[in-house]
Amino acid sequence: METTGTRTDTCAGPPQPDRRPDGQDSYTISEVAAFTGLTAHTLRWYERIGLMPHIDRSHTGQRRYSNRDLDWLDLVGKLRLTGMPVADMVRYAELVREGDHTYGARYELLEETRRDVLARIAELQDTLAVLDRKIAFYGDAGHALASERPR
Amino acid sequence: METTGTRTDTCAGPPQPDRRPDGQDSYTISEVAAFTGLTAHTLRWYERIGLMPHIDRSHTGQRRYSNRDLDWLDLVGKLRLTGMPVADMVRYAELVREGDHTYGARYELLEETRRDVLARIAELQDTLAVLDRKIAFYGDAGHALASERPR
C-alpha cells in the first residue's frame, strides 16, 4: 500500500551496538511490543501521528519492523522518559524525514533536550535531598516531634 | 465556616529554614499562586481532592494560607516533579492527617519514593549518555554519514 520510502542506510546516529534477538530483521507488531514494553495499540498510534517511519508490510499487509525501527523506538523510549512531549518527538522525526538540510535544527533540538535532562537531574537531586532529610527525621527524632501540614 | 483543625505545631519534618516573604503568616490565594507557580485554580483543586489541610479562612470566607501551608506546597511541588501521581500524594496527606500511628506507613512511602527518584536519575543519566553520543555525531562525523530511522 506504500512503496518503501528512501532508505538512508547505516544505523542511527551512533551505531547501536546491540543487535536484537534472533537472526532476521523482521518482527511482527507483537514481537516489537514484547521487546519495547509498548502495546501494539501504542505502536500503531505512534505510526498514525507520524512518530514512526513507514514500516514495511508483509504481502498480506501486516507490519514488519526492522532492527532500525527498533533502534528508533529505543531512542523514542529514552526521549519519552525525559518527559519530552510526543509532539516534539514527532517534530524531530519530521526533521529526520526531511533530509540532510535539517542537521542544524536536529542538533539544536538534541542540545536543548540535553539541557532539559541536566536540569531535570538537578531537580531530582534536590528532591532527593529533601526526601533524605525527611527520612532521617522519621528514622529517629521525628518519631517524637516531627509534624507535617495536613489537618 | 470551618473551625481550624488540630494544629500540631512546629514545622514540617526537617524545619524548613527559609521563611517566606514579608512578615505575616497569612497569604491570599493569588500570593500563594505567585510564590509556588501554581494557579489559583490548581490550589483550590488540590484542596478539593484532599491534598491540602483545611486552610484558614478570613471572616468573609477567603482563604488565608500560612507559612506551614507553603512548606507543604513546597514538598508537594518536589514530589510532583518526581512524577509521583497526585493520588499518592493525597494518600500521604491522609496518613499525616490520621496522626502519629501512621509513622511507619509514611516512612515506607518516603523510602519507596526515594528509590523511585534514584531509579529515575539513573534512567536520565542513561538517556544523557545517548544524547551525548548523538550530539557528538551531529557535531562532526555525523554531518557526512549519520542517518536516523524516519522515512
Next chain:
DNA sequence: TATGACCTTGGAGTGCACTCCAAGCAAGCG
C-alpha cells in the same frame, strides 16, 4: 459610593498519551 480587581462555588471542559472496540481478513492446525 462606585468602579474594578480579586475572591467564592460547583461543575463542565481541555489536552495529552494512550487504550480499547468492532468488524473483518489471513494463517496454521486437527
Next chain:
DNA sequence: CGCTTGCTTGGAGTGCACTCCAAGGTCATA
C-alpha cells in the same frame, strides 16, 4: 472445514492533571 490466534482499520473512550466558566460576593481606592 471450522476454529483459534493474530493482524488490520477508523473511530471512540479513558484517566490524569489540570483549567476554565458563570454567577455572585468582597475589598481597596479614586
